[in-house]
Amino acid sequence: MATTGIDTPGRAQVGVKTLRQDAWWIQPALVVLGLTAFVAYGIWRVFWGSHTYYSAPYISIFYSPCIASSCVPGADEFAFIGSWWAWTPALLVAWIPLGFRLTCYYYRKAYFRSYWLSPPACAVAEPRKNYTGERRFPLILNNSHRWFFYLGLLLALILTYDAVLAFRDPQGQWGHMGLGTVLLIINAFCLWAYTLSCHSCRNTIAGRLNHFSKHPVRYRMWTIVSRWNRHHPKWAWISLATIVIADYYVYLLASGHLTDPRFF
Amino acid sequence: MAYTAHFKVWRGDGSGGALQDFDVEVNEGEVVLDIIHRLQATQTPDLAVRWNCKAGKCGSCSAEINGRPRLMCMTRMSTFTEEQTIAVTPMRTFPVIRDLVTDVSYNYEKARMVPSFAPPADLAPGDYRMAQVDVERSQEFRKCIECFLCQDVCHVIRDHEPNKESYSGPRFLIRLAELDMHPLDTVDRRDVAVEDHGLGFCNITKCCTEVCPEGIKITDNGIIPLKERVVDKRYDPVFSVGSLFRKGQKRSAPPT
Numbered sequence A: 001m002a003t004t005g006i007d008t009p010g011r012a013q014v015g016v017k018t019l020r021q022d023a024w025w026i027q028p029a030l031v032v033l034g035l036t037a038f039v040a041y042g043i044w045r046v047f048w049g050s051h052t053y054y055s056a057p058y059i060s061i062f063y064s065p066c067i068a069s070s071c072v073p074g075a076d077e078f079a080f081i082g083s084w085w086a087w088t089p090a091l092l093v094a095w096i097p098l099g100f101r102l103t104c105y106y107y108r109k110a111y112f113r114s115y116w117l118s119p120p121a122c123a124v125a126e127p128r129k130n131y132t133g134e135r136r137f138p139l140i141l142n143n144s145h146r147w148f149f150y151l152g153l154l155l156a157l158i159l160t161y162d163a164v165l166a167f168r169d170p171q172g173q174w175g176h177m178g179l180g181t182v183l184l185i186i187n188a189f190c191l192w193a194y195t196l197s198c199h200s201c202r203n204t205i206a207g208r209l210n211h212f213s214k215h216p217v218r219y220r221m222w223t224i225v226s227r228w229n230r231h232h233p234k235w236a237w238i239s240l241a242t243i244v245i246a247d248y249y250v251y252l253l254a255s256g257h258l259t260d261p262r263f264f
Numbered sequence B: 001m002a003y004t005a006h007f008k009v010w011r012g013d014g015s016g017g018a019l020q021d022f023d024v025e026v027n028e029g030e031v032v033l034d035i036i037h038r039l040q041a042t043q044t045p046d047l048a049v050r051w052n053c054k055a056g057k058c059g060s061c062s063a064e065i066n067g068r069p070r071l072m073c074m075t076r077m078s079t080f081t082e083e084q085t086i087a088v089t090p091m092r093t094f095p096v097i098r099d100l101v102t103d104v105s106y107n108y109e110k111a112r113m114v115p116s117f118a119p120p121a122d123l124a125p126g127d128y129r130m131a132q133v134d135v136e137r138s139q140e141f142r143k144c145i146e147c148f149l150c151q152d153v154c155h156v157i158r159d160h161e162p163n164k165e166s167y168s169g170p171r172f173l174i175r176l177a178e179l180d181m182h183p184l185d186t187v188d189r190r191d192v193a194v195e196d197h198g199l200g201f202c203n204i205t206k207c208c209t210e211v212c213p214e215g216i217k218i219t220d221n222g223i224i225p226l227k228e229r230v231v232d233k234r235y236d237p238v239f240s241v242g243s244l245f246r247k248g249q250k251r252s253a254p255p256t
Helices: A026-048 A095-102 A105-114 A139-165 A179-196 A199-207 A216-229 A232-254 B032-042 B105-112 B132-141 B149-153 B161-165 B170-180 B190-195 B207-211 B218-234 B237-244
Strands: B003-013 B016-026 B062-065 B068-071 B085-089 B096-098
Touching (some): A026 A105, A179 A216, B003 B032, B062 B149, B068 B149, B149 B170, B190 B218, B207 B218
Antiparallel strands (some): B003 B096
């Protein structure tokens, strides 16, 4: 059967998928390891962490905002979903960061290369015979990134609020700080850096304009976002790590494995 | 210091061919194209290679060196070890004419499909006035030397020949982005980008950016902003509703 790939009749027939001599497979392999580890951790926390997501005054990012009436006391500030919700309250919010990252332009590169092998690396032939791109269901849903960006902004605000609430002690008195406060602040900062350096943010701020000179303030903001946008992949990974660190710390506190060191 | 390098150069044409071995002298400061020329001069005078400026500005000597799409004139021999075998093949996305020369006419056919720059009808040539901040985004894309390495590396057509019919490749998506961002252009190219040039095929794997010898941020500054402009029009309700109340001249569809 005639091939339609790099061995298409008429092209130079080399006989191998790639002549690259470097270790091109390392990067996709590392991405698979990193993302798979995160997904496994997330599944564990979402489905098996429903009793270890809150230790006053800290709440796990996977459960915030906790909007089900089944949320543990202290974490149920925004609860408006009734007792009919029988599953873990994390499912009510975790789809937002999940969707934001699944449709993110950086993660698309990462998973298309690493999981889809489409392509596994530049100038390395992909294994599939057909490719239709992001024009059909389900990959056309990647165009919903803008919606998730708006929701991601809202979530970043709520997580900042959580970090502010962490300046209380376990009894709810203000003016205190522990190691958890520091971790939640760092996590909120990294999430803001990831969210605001996103390509959708860059377009929404001013990228969609053709006359920067008529909008000097938006242009100035666009230059700042563009500068951060160059580091978007870095923030994608750093924020993933801070999510795990902050959440695992809350787990350790809530499960009684650790006592929060208080600074004041 | 001169040394002898081992080269494998693809020889053949559209009906077949293979990598041929050569041992050839390499001198300090040389690039791969120098070595190809030495092969022509000393061992294989009928080796076909397309080249012109030897300065990375004409985009003629595109090839694949050790499997990576590169300009032969901009690939220094000092980036390889003396023991390394260096494989040089033609671009593997396009039909080969002979040896290292490929038929890149696909790109010119796609170029003709891009709607031309269309300034306002009442603006005469010579009266164009634009602020620098308004044109500098487009100017990045004007650095393109049309070496077609981005087209060569793009897996959408490299690994799937049938997609050539409905996908134009990164070079022409940034041409569309360049015109769509142009402050004096009056044509809305977003639907054309999706329907005629296959913008949706691109899955942002950024290989085009990695191989661009001019360092153009093809994906981040061209294709993603173009995709985002399509999202503005087709998928974002906030902008869709907002555009109903926006003042000013609306952009038109391109002439058919």
